[in-house]
Amino acid sequence: MLEIAREVAAEEARGASSPLDLCADYDVVRRIVAYISTHWRRQPSIEEIAAHVGLSASHVHHLFRRWAGLSPKAFLQAITLDHAKALLGDQASLLDAAYEVGLSGPARLHDLFVTHEAMTPGDFKAKGAGLTLAYGFHPSPFGEAIVVATPRGLAGLGFVEDGDRDAALADMVRRWPRAIYVEDAAATAPYASRVFEPQRWRADAPLRVVLIGTDFEVRVWRTLLGVPFGRATTYSAVAERIGAPKAARAVGAAVGRNPISFVVPCHRVLGRGGALTGYHWGLTRKQAILGWEAGRIGGG
Structure with missing residues (x-):
């Protein structure tokens, strides 16, 4: 030792x-x-x-x-079940507290200091038509990441599996198939560093994200932004929060379609009792992110 x-x-x-x-x-x-x-x-x-x-x-x-x-x-x-249950222990009150500060403007929603806007429903229905999206590949603590940005802010963040950049890009293109995609790592690099380098998480320089989805999906993603760093929530709690208590399954689908992984923290959504349920980028990565966040809070 x-x-x-x-x-x-x-x-x-x-x-x-x-x-x-x-x-x-x-x-x-x-x-x-x-x-x-x-x-x-x-x-x-x-x-x-x-x-x-x-x-x-x-x-x-x-x-x-x-x-x-x-x-x-x-x-x-x-990553044990007991720890997951502890994360969930006061999630309801923490979510309520996050909402009390409001979901617009530069309010501190979580430790990335995110401020956001949503595209209009018409923009989403157009499947990205008229949008030019820059994309680039960048290192992250969870493997190589693909970062997608509009002139208005960060629009997409995913991960590359087994070096397959084409598959990672295709995942983003499927979301907004009519957009124009331009590889421009110089344009996306500032977003990557802003997201993955904790020393850049500053209240006076909030990260701007653009949410591109249906009205229901955007409501779910906004709720996820209210889940504090190092805490967790459940699908049913999110459904309650958006006023659709019977829509836990639909919430799960919206969580799975979250285009801005890590920043919109879908990894903080657990099943009932703290079960580590599905994650679009793989359960191993979900567990890695939760453990990495634990290290940022307390170490060990």
């Missing part, structure tokens, strides 16, 4: 890792997360986890601390 402590101290002395470093780490992290997610009930040791990914225990500990700000043990605790 002394060797591990020395490695951690050396890393902390060098300062925070860049998004590119964290993106490279995620290739190993996702294998670790997948293993922990499968075996968490028996609380595997760090030695067992390290053996599974073919690394030393000290390397795994060091990598995880660099990536998440958490030890593997603390991360394991952060």
